[in-house]
Amino acid sequence: MSIGTAGSLIMDTASLFFMTGILNYTELYRKRGRLDDRLYFSMVIVNIIMTLADALAYFLERRQMSLVRETIMASNMVFFASFAYFGYLLMLYLDYRVYRDKGRLRKLRIPAFIPFLLLFVLLLINLKTGWLYTIADDATYQIGPLNNLIFVPAAMYFAAAEMLSFKINFRLGALGALIVISRIFWGFISRDISSTSLTYTLFLVCIHLHAMNAPMIEGMTREKETVEGTI
Amino acid sequence: MTIIGESIVSCYADMTSFLVMLLLLILAERLHKRQNESMKILFHLSQCITLVCVFSFICHAAYKQTAPAWHTIVFICQTLRIYLCFWILINWIAYVVSKLFGPEKRRPRVFLLVFAPFMIYTVLLAVNLFTGIVFTYNADNQFEAGVLYTIMVVTELIYFIGTAVICRYYDRKSSKIRFLNITPVIISVVLAYSVSLFTPYQIDVLGFVTGVTLLYFSMASEFRFVDEESGLYNRGYLAYLFDLAMAGKNNLRSALIIDAEGSLPPVFKILEEALYSSGDVIRADKWRFLLFSRTDSIATLQYLASLVSEGVERHNAEHPEDQVRITVHSRMQTTEENSFEFLRGVMNDRETGNEMRDIVSMISELDRLDEELKLAADIQLSILPMVFPPFPERTEFDLYASMTPAKEVGGDFYDFFLIDSDHLALVIADVSGKGIPAALFMMVSKTMIKNQLMSGCDPSTALERVNAQLSERNSSMMFVTVWLAVIEISTGRGRACNAGHENPMFCPAGGEFEVLKYKHNVALGISKKAKYTMREFELHPGDCIFVYTDGAPEATNNDTEMFGEKRLVSTLGRNRDAQPKEIILHVADAVREFADGAPQFDDLTMLCVKYFGK
Numbered sequence: 001m002s003i004g005t006a007g008s009l010i011m012d013t014a015s016l017f018f019m020t021g022i023l024n025y026t027e028l029y030r031k032r033g034r035l036d037d038r039l040y041f042s043m044v045i046v047n048i049i050m051t052l053a054d055a056l057a058y059f060l061e062r063r064q065m066s067l068v069r070e071t072i073m074a075s076n077m078v079f080f081a082s083f084a085y086f087g088y089l090l091m092l093y094l095d096y097r098v099y100r101d102k103g104r105l106r107k108l109r110i111p112a113f114i115p116f117l118l119l120f121v122l123l124l125i126n127l128k129t130g131w132l133y134t135i136a137d138d139a140t141y142q143i144g145p146l147n148n149l150i151f152v153p154a155a156m157y158f159a160a161a162e163m164l165s166f167k168i169n170f171r172l173g174a175l176g177a178l179i180v181i182s183r184i185f186w187g188f189i190s191r192d193i194s195s196t197s198l199t200y201t202l203f204l205v206c207i208h209l210h211a212m213n214a215p216m217i218e219g220m221t222r223e224k225e226t227v228e229g230t231i
Numbered sequence: 232m233t234i235i236g237e238s239i240v241s242c243y244a245d246m247t248s249f250l251v252m253l254l255l256l257i258l259a260e261r262l263h264k265r266q267n268e269s270m271k272i273l274f275h276l277s278q279c280i281t282l283v284c285v286f287s288f289i290c291h292a293a294y295k296q297t298a299p300a301w302h303t304i305v306f307i308c309q310t311l312r313i314y315l316c317f318w319i320l321i322n323w324i325a326y327v328v329s330k331l332f333g334p335e336k337r338r339p340r341v342f343l344l345v346f347a348p349f350m351i352y353t354v355l356l357a358v359n360l361f362t363g364i365v366f367t368y369n370a371d372n373q374f375e376a377g378v379l380y381t382i383m384v385v386t387e388l389i390y391f392i393g394t395a396v397i398c399r400y401y402d403r404k405s406s407k408i409r410f411l412n413i414t415p416v417i418i419s420v421v422l423a424y425s426v427s428l429f430t431p432y433q434i435d436v437l438g439f440v441t442g443v444t445l446l447y448f449s450m451a452s453e454f455r456f457v458d459e460e461s462g463l464y465n466r467g468y469l470a471y472l473f474d475l476a477m478a479g480k481n482n483l484r485s486a487l488i489i490d491a492e493g494s495l496p497p498v499f500k501i502l503e504e505a506l507y508s509s510g511d512v513i514r515a516d517k518w519r520f521l522l523f524s525r526t527d528s529i530a531t532l533q534y535l536a537s538l539v540s541e542g543v544e545r546h547n548a549e550h551p552e553d554q555v556r557i558t559v560h561s562r563m564q565t566t567e568e569n570s571f572e573f574l575r576g577v578m579n580d581r582e583t584g585n586e587m588r589d590i591v592s593m594i595s596e597l598d599r600l601d602e603e604l605k606l607a608a609d610i611q612l613s614i615l616p617m618v619f620p621p622f623p624e625r626t627e628f629d630l631y632a633s634m635t636p637a638k639e640v641g642g643d644f645y646d647f648f649l650i651d652s653d654h655l656a657l658v659i660a661d662v663s664g665k666g667i668p669a670a671l672f673m674m675v676s677k678t679m680i681k682n683q684l685m686s687g688c689d690p691s692t693a694l695e696r697v698n699a700q701l702s703e704r705n706s707s708m709m710f711v712t713v714w715l716a717v718i719e720i721s722t723g724r725g726r727a728c729n730a731g732h733e734n735p736m737f738c739p740a741g742g743e744f745e746v747l748k749y750k751h752n753v754a755l756g757i758s759k760k761a762k763y764t765m766r767e768f769e770l771h772p773g774d775c776i777f778v779y780t781d782g783a784p785e786a787t788n789n790d791t792e793m794f795g796e797k798r799l800v801s802t803l804g805r806n807r808d809a810q811p812k813e814i815i816l817h818v819a820d821a822v823r824e825f826a827d828g829a830p831q832f833d834d835l836t837m838l839c840v841k842y843f844g845k
Contacts, residue, residue: 007240010426010434014247014441017419021445034474101664103637103832106785175254182250186243193243202250205444209258 004192005058011193012055015201019048022208035102039093043086043204050082051197058194062139069135076133076141077123079196080150084116086200087157093207094164115153122149172210179203237431238294244433245291248440249284252277259447269329273446276322279315280439286312287436296372306368310356313365313383317349319439320387327394345390352383384424391420416442461499463520464513469578472523476570484527484564486577487535489520493555501542501557506535521577532561604667608636611670614677615644619812627720628655630840631811633819635782635831642669642711643780643836644677648685653720656684659838660713661732661780663754668709676701676711676755690715690728691765694755698730702759710756714778723770723842728763730755733781734796736803740773744803746796772844777803777814782835786822789829794822811839 022044057075060068091112096105126132131146158180166173183199255277286308293305324345359365365379395417423438458465475481487506491498502512506522513521526532536559543557564573612634619631632645642662650656658680662669679700683693694715701711714735716727727735731754738744752763770776779799786794802821806814815837822835 003237003239006237006430006432007243010240010244010432010437011247014244014437017415017441018444021415021448025445025448099664103785104664106787106832107781171257175257178253179250182246186246193240195243195247198247202247202254205251206254206258208448209254 002061002192004194005061007193008058008195009055011195011198012051012058015051015197016048018201018205019044019051022204026208035105036093036096039089039096040204040207043089043093043200046082046086046089047197047200047204050079050086050200053078053082054194054197057141060139061141064139068139069137072135072139072141073127076135077127080123080132081116081120083150083196084119084153084157087154087161088112088116090203091157091161091164094161094168098164098167112157115156119150119153122146169210172206175206176203179206238291238433241291241294241433242288244437245284245288248436249281249288251440251444252281252284255444255447256281269326272322272326272329273443276319276326277443279319279322280436280443283312283315283319284436284440286315287433290374291433293372294374297370301372302368305372306360309366309368309374310360313380314353314356316387317352320390321346321349324390324394327398348386352386355379384428388421388424391417415445418442419445458514461495461514463499463502464511466513466515468511468513469515469521469574473571473574476574479570481570481574482525483523483570483573485524485532486562486573487522487524487532487559488562488577489522489539489557489559491518491520491555491557494553497546497550497553497555498557501539501546501555505538505542515578523574523577527563529561529563532563536561607667607670611636611674614674616647621647622649625720626843627845628718628840628842629811630657630838631815632659632836632838633815634834634836635819636834637782637831642666642673643782643834644673645836645838646677646681647838647840648681650684650687650717655718655720655840656681657716657718657776657778657838657840658713659732659778659780659836660711661782661834661836662711663709672709672711676713680713680715684715684717689765690717690726691763694728694730694752694763695761698755698761698763699759701756710754712754712780716776718770718840718842721845723772723774723844725768725770726765727768728752728765730761730763733779733784736777736779736800738775738777738803738807740771742807744775744777744800744807746800770842770844772842775807775811775814775839775841777837777839779818779838780834780836782831782833783818783822783837785833786826786835787829787832788825788827794825798825811841814839 023041026041053075057072057079060072060075092105092109095108096102099105122132126144130144132144132150133147134142134144136142162173162176162180165176179199179202183195186193186195256274289308290305290312293301293308355365359379363377365377365383367375367377369375395414419442420435420438423435423441427433427435472481472483476483489502489512502520506512511523513523515521522535524532524535539557539559543555547554562577564570568576615634616632620629630647632647634643634645636643642664644658644660644662646656646658648656658677660673660676660680662673662676664672676697679697680693683696684690688696694713710731712732713730714727714732715730716725718725729735729749729751731751734746734748736744737747749766750764753761755761784794784796784799798821799818802818803814806817809817818837819835
């Protein structure tokens with residue numbers, strides 16, 4: 001097993017541990033069922049799917065089995081789609097945390113969905129054309145001529161999310177920026193180890209800890225949704 | 232310097248661990264501010280792990296680096312790393328013991344014996360600096376473990392697993408420590424150590440970090456709802472129940488209100504034992520406890536109260552020197568109350584203690600806000616022209632308008648007025664957001680637009696000036712979309728501007744309603760120097776203009792389907808020959824019917840004018 005594969009599997013396992021912990025210890029918030037709770041747990045689920053797809057792709061790399069190329073192709077497609085979709089959900093979640101306006105979110109969600117939709121269409125086209133990536137005969141991932149396009153929607157979503165997180169709280173925004181910078185720094189250490197799911201996991205951990213430590217009783221009068229619901 | 236081989240993975244793990252610990256130390260600040268002993272220990276544990284991440288990273292980065300300076304640096308870092316790992320383990324054991332046995336003075340002496348092996352290892356580590364009996368680094372800067380190192384690691388694992396066994400044992404005896412909270416820590420550490428022992432990838436630090444983070448998660452959720460002294464639920468849990476009630480996810484029908492006197496620990500024990508399977512006992516006040524239940528049976532509540540009384544009698548008989556008194560009374564939800572009102576009623580029942588007053592006063596404050604909002608709604612509606620027909624003596628046109636806010640106060644408005652005897656101004660607008668901020672912005676915008684038009688400005692100039700004023704000190708980043716027209720009544724010629732508003736609908740005499748689509752300018756309040764294009768049009772007798780806000784096309788039903796522009800056009804088409812009032816009332820009925828009881832999320836405002844000419 002190559003270093004890249006071993007490292008990626010270790011990072012993915014760590015991500016899954018964190019995600020399991022979040023799912024396990026926040027059951028009460030899932031029961032409450034507010035829109036921000038639902039968006040948050042959608043992100044957790046998407047991250048789990050992305051992690052599993054990533055782990056599967058790395059696990060099957062260079063293995064000689066039937067349908068291995070097709071499986072890796074499909075796994076990567078799921079990975080890249082989840083990669084962008086997570087950013088979309090994160091942006092909606094933070095927008096709701098800032099504005100607490102369902103109407104605004106309803107207006108925003110469709111135009112915001114377009115970059116993801118375009119990427120999804122590209123991923124489908126890629127199955128025939130290989131513009132974004134291909135899987136070689138030795139079951140290894142090969143970058144296509146338009147590979148960088150995969151990252152554009154996620155970059156847009158994360159840029160928007162970062163601006164919104166600064167509006168919630170400067171510290172939250174700064175820590176989000178730190179996570180992104182550390183991801184870039186990791187890339188200089190090694191390009192072979194996939195740390196995307198772990199990066200996303202850190203975002204979720206960050207948001208969760210921030211929400212956990214917010215005062216509870218004050219939230220009843222502070223949050224617009226709660227006041228509107230009361231009045 | 233290049234990081235070599237398998238140490239890349241180890242470095243990745245160390246950097247990730249460091250980042251996670253940094254997040255924990257910064258964001259879990261509120262947890263750390265709690266002054267209880269176990270939290271202080273956990274904070275020390277987190278600090279130790281953060282330092283271990285740094286030393287571990289240096290050791291792994293230096294793998295196979297041949298420069299002589301690295302040899303010394305990595306030897307020292309590794310020594311400090313191993314030493315800190317002992318401290319992590321000691322803190323971990325101290326944390327478990329403090330949760331089980333409480334404050335320091337009650338800690339069993341056996342804990343002191345736990346220290347003994349680690350004191351020996353600390354001495355050995357110091358000796359290792361000169362002798363290499365625990366570990367060394369060879370000429371290629373590769374770590375070489377001695378027999379003593381393996382014994383140390385195995386000892387640490389045994390102690391770690393030992394804490395799990397103790398927790399499991401005590402979990403059965405009391406609720407002071409939850410085995411489930413500890414399990415992920417154990418699993419992640421054992422897994423990480425196993426990978427480190429049997430593969431070239433050293434990720435033991437990542438195992439610690441994952442486990443501790445999960446522990447924080449469990450504590451955070453636990454602390455938010457558990458009263459430390461009693462182990463019962465706290466007032467934060469009450470707020471959570473209110474949240475559920477407002478979301479309609481609460482079907483609590485009855486409550487027991489329990490007032491206690493005397494020594495508290497037996498009171499906690501009696502309540503926990505008597506009521507643990509009936510629901511969540513909440514410590515609402517130092518001496519008052521609440522139990523909410525879904526039952527609507529008086530007999531059930533009386534039975535639960537009798538269990539508490541029996542517990543009190545048993546305790547008082549066994550401990551005559553430590554008497555307690557508990558009085559219990561019950562309350563059922565009435566048919567006039569919803570869940571929120573029921574919860575509030577329970578908390579207002581009888582005299583409340585000092586510590587509950589902040590919750591009660593908060594609820595009273597909400598009532599007061601309720602009254603003020605109703606007053607604000609009345610004021611807002613009063614400034615909109617509501618008398619129809621507004622100009623009964625003018626037969627050249629007929630108009631009607633309506634505004635239905637989604638909440639008590641809204642952000643939409645309409646306006647119409649005669650600038651002079653031959654010019655009629657029509658305005659419809661939609662402020663971003665809802666509620667009081669939008670209502671205030673609405674009133675400011677409306678007043679400004681009217682002032683500009685009454686001073687003789689054309690629509691374009693009026694909007695530019697209003698926009699400049701709104702953009703100037705707009706710290707709330709609000710904006711307003713506006714459609715504005717001025718019609719010369721004698722000729723039917725008009726000029727209109729559209730600042731980001733919905734497309735108007737136009738029905739020529741004898742024709743059909745159609746959407747007038749053209750490029751809009753930007754909404755007011757966004758860009759200070761925005762320009763607004765004026766479009767000229769001419770009305771002929773029988774022509775009708777219908778303008779609206781997005782509350783109409785974006786009205787949603789329970790299947791989250793929207794009313795839509797097409798449906799709006801078709802609804803208008805069915806009444807194209809009617810008068811403006813009938814047209815608007817018909818559209819409002821159609822929207823209401825479509826929504827079928829789904830809550831109205833946005834204000835619904837419409838204005839319709841029909842021109843008859845002289």
